[in-house]
Amino acid sequence: MEPLLPRTTDDVDELVAQAQRLAGELRSILPSTAVRWTMARLVVDMNGYYSNLIEGRKTMPLNIDVALALDSSAEETVRNQELHTAHCLAEKALRERLDCEPETKVYSGDFLCWIHQEFFKHSGDEHLWAKSENGKKYRIEPGRVRDYQVKVGAHIPPDHNVLDQFLKRFETFYGSQVSVSQRVLGTPPPTTV
Helix, strand or coil, rough: CCCCCCCHHHHHHHHHHHHHHHHHHHHHCCHHHHHHHHHHHHHHHHHHHHHHHHCCCCCCCCHHHHHHHHCCCCCHHHHHHHHHHHHHHHHHHHHHHHCCCCCCCCCCHHHHHHHHHHHCCCHHHHEEEEEEECEEEEECCCCCCCCCEEECCEEECCHHHHHHHHHHHHHHHEEEEEEEEHHHHCCCCCCCC
């Protein structure tokens, strides 16, 4: 996790300014908020794709869309549909919560666990099972920090014994940062999945 991004530097300030300029250009090219947020939905799909890929599930977004439209019952497609939908629903819940509770401490361990719970609430029971680093099957507890070592695809995450320290460090460092997302994107219209 270290080194963490610096609190502020000329480089970071310039990146924020550039993001704001680009957002302004996007607004002038696409003045419709609905169109901008439709484009943002594409990013949600992209995030779902990469998150699935990290988990070792390579399913192209177009294939997921086709499967959803055709209500395919192919087992692998259904599993990937569930995960893709879970990502979209978790992001929707996150946006809604932040709209209603703008002072939420988004860098807190509690909030991160809440996101974890939202994702697994929609992902189906079979996705609540995984294998530890030594191959032992374990149940994922939605919204809780794990108390065992795991391997996710080819990635070996931090040891479970230090996760609370990681979460505290993450909150301490990033919790004092100013988010520019609302200034850049504005408030989204209601979304449906």
